[in-house]
Amino acid sequence: MSNSATESSEVPVESAPIGGPAGTARTQADFQSLLLELARAKRGYRYFREHDRRRRPLVDRVHRALRIDLQRAGALDFTIGDEGYRLQCADRPSSGAVGAEGALEELRSALRQSGIERLRLDPSLTPTALDGFLDLLGRPGGDQPDPERFSRLLSARDARGLQINEIEAHQAPEPPPRLTATPPRAAVSIASTLPATEVSPAEQPVPTDDAKPCLEDEPLSVVSSDDRGERLRARLIELDATVEEDAYRRRAADIVVWAEELWQCELHDDCYRALLVLADHAVGAGGRSEEQARAAEACFGMLAMGDRLTDLIDRATLPGLAGVRAAQLLLQLGEPAVPAILGRLCDEDDPDRAAPLRALILTQGETALAGLLDAIRGKDERRARVGIQLAGELQNPVVLPALLAGLRSSALPRRIETIRALSLLPGEESQAALMNALTSDLEEIASEASKALASVGGSEAVPALLDVLESSIQAHRTTLGRTLIELLGRLGDERAVPRLSAILERRPMLRRAHWHSIQIAALEALSQLPAKESRRAVDRAARYAHRVVADRARQLIAERGANAQPVAADPG
Secondary structure (H helix, E strand, O other): OOOOOOOHHHOOHHHOOEOOOOOOOEOHHHHHHHHHHHHHHHHHHHHOOOOOOOHHHHHHHHHHHHHHHHHHHOOEEEEEOOOEEEEOOOOOOOEEEEEOOOHHHHHHHHHHHOOOOEEEEOOOOOHHHHHHHHHHHOOOOOOOOOHHHHHHHHHHHOOOOEEEOOOOOOOOOOOOOOOOOOOOOOOOOOOOOOOOOOOOOOOOOOOOOOOOOOOOOOOOOOOOOOHHHHHHHHHHHHHHOOOOHHHHHHHHHHHHHHHHHHHHOOOHHHHHHHHHHHHHHHOOOOOOOHHHHHHHHHHHHHHOOOHHHHHHHHHHOOOHHHHHHHHHHHHHHOHHHHHHHHHHHHHOOOHHHHHHHHHHHHHHHHHHHHHHHHHHHOOOHHHHHHHHHHHHHHOOHHHHHHHHHHOOOOOHHHHHHHHHHHOOOOOHHHHHHHHHHHOOOOHHHHHHHHHHHHHHHHHHHHHHHHHHHHHHHHOOOHHHHHHHHHHHHHHOOHHHHHHHHHHHHOOOOOOHHHHHHHHHHHHHHHOOOOOHHHHHHHHHHHHHOOHHHHHHHHHHHHHOOOOOOOOOOOOO
16 A cells, blocks of 8 residues: 555556556456455355355356456456465556455465466356366365366366466557546445446446446446535545545544434435445555555444444345445455344345345454354344354354353254354364264254264264164154164265164064154165165065065165166075
């Protein structure tokens, strides 16, 4: 950030728009927003496995954001270093530095672990290529970074629009960027659904019916519908042109007072205009000095409180640029916004409006932890459950003590949600807690713990599941027994075959209908296991079991297909 502000012809390199054709310059704020969008999508990919349909909204959202920016400002080319990211430009190499904290550090670490030191995205980028890139980025690599292997794997899927490390030598040089002292174009990131556009506000200063500037895009250009709003806009333009430090601080503080007055008069959009300008100045837009940026940040924080914070959150759930820009302001506000976002999320029943709110909290990363922990420890059950969900998805060990305390709650839904969250946390302590929950007297808790252990431990969980299976059958816990049997079948471990086969041979230990449901579950699990003995057990049941069980066994044998013949009966 520059140490002094200047007129538009003398804008420092650090604050000027970067790269892209004339009139469509990419700002540093744009760059940071796109990185945040990539980081959020990468984090989401860590939670959902390959082919999980919940990945699709993530890749669609980040692709829309990138597509709009790439078509507007040209290829995005940046390096990944030890401290963060840096934009690369034909005319100004190694400009546009962005530090790495929270979600951006997670993304930086994943890129470097894959051996990626430079990444170039161009307008030909496809959702399929982006999906493959994010999927590979979330997978564990070898002992040494291997970018060539990463590139081969990516090319085998779709690498259109993506270049890793090796940038083509013969690229047409991009025209120099347009310098400006006004706040940058709004960056495109979270939940963006805007279509690509070729119209530049700089090229069309006079609004037309076909292309009118919007408040989020050009906060200083859009005319207010009220004279009081126009007076505030004039003061914001004056603030934007202010060079002297003391004068800037005074005018910024006055802006807060005037904007608050307009809010009381229900001129909410005009108050929002002030937030947009102050937020842009806080990140150095328009050549702000560090001192001015700090003053703008303080004033932005004072204004973004109470009902105005609630309004920001409501705007963040809207489609298009309105939602994008409001989400950016909330991310910029940081920790103070988390409790309010969480409260709004708890009250939201519409999944489409809830999704950007969840993304906002998760993108905050460690910044959100304090607010989530307060919710988890609180008495509001709905708020606590949502806090537990998000804390688990963040996968930060800091939340473990609070989650362990949640297992002792008297509220069953909170305990169940806690078990699901613990399954996302790495480490022996969380697994030990799940093992203890597996032996719970409450069937619902034990059942949920068994699912969590199976998802986390895989085949390593088989011995524990088998032990609990035996005790659950003896205790006549039919629902838990069926759950355990189904999990053992899905895990596909042959160690389960003797125990499941024995269930088919036993005399009824429960009411006949309940016992038959246990036996049918055992049949279905055995049919998924590859061992020969599992097939023999199903074949024997088809001949000797109770009619209900035998009928299901014969159906399973028929489903093996024409080429899978029943195993011959044992001699004698």
